[in-house]
Amino acid sequence: MDGHIDDLLEARYAWDNFYNEPPHIKKVMSFFKTENDIPNERINKIIKVILICRVGKGIPYNSGVSPGGKPFYDRFFSLLGDQNIILALIAMHTNEVRVELGNKFCQEHMVSVLKLLRANARSDRIQEIIDYLIQHEKSLNSIHNDKAYKDLTKNHIGWG
DSSP: OHHHHHHHHHHHHSTTHHHHHHHHHHHHHTTOSSGGGSOGGGHHHHHHHHHHHHHOOOOSGGGGSOTTTHHHHHHHHHHOOHHHHHHHHHHHTSHHHHGGGGSHHHHHHHHHHHHHHHHHOOSHHHHHHHHHHHHTGGGTTTGGGOHHHHHHHTTTSOOO
């Protein structure tokens, strides 16, 4: 699994990622029929790499996301439940993802991911966190500095 995720990330940063990402995400997704199929010891890495690919490169061509990979990325995020939704939100705040979220295309893609996550969220608080993020889509790259957001997420995300 690690090798496939590494290959996906390498394809993301390589030339012609639109063509090269789909075979790798197809291999990764062939292991996951349900959320329980995702190995706990690799979940953070898997979520982060797939989020990096799904948020895209922030360019006008295909809005920066591989059209062949996008349905697989969306299916992955549709599998996640509350515990892994929080991990996806934490991944959103990593430097590799956050740096892209100042771009309008990447913001739109992140909102699409948030809506997928919102559809599966069972916790009222997690739904509230996601709604807050969607309402503040233009500041997703700096929302980690927002006091109201930090207060809202304090029981789910360690800001220390």
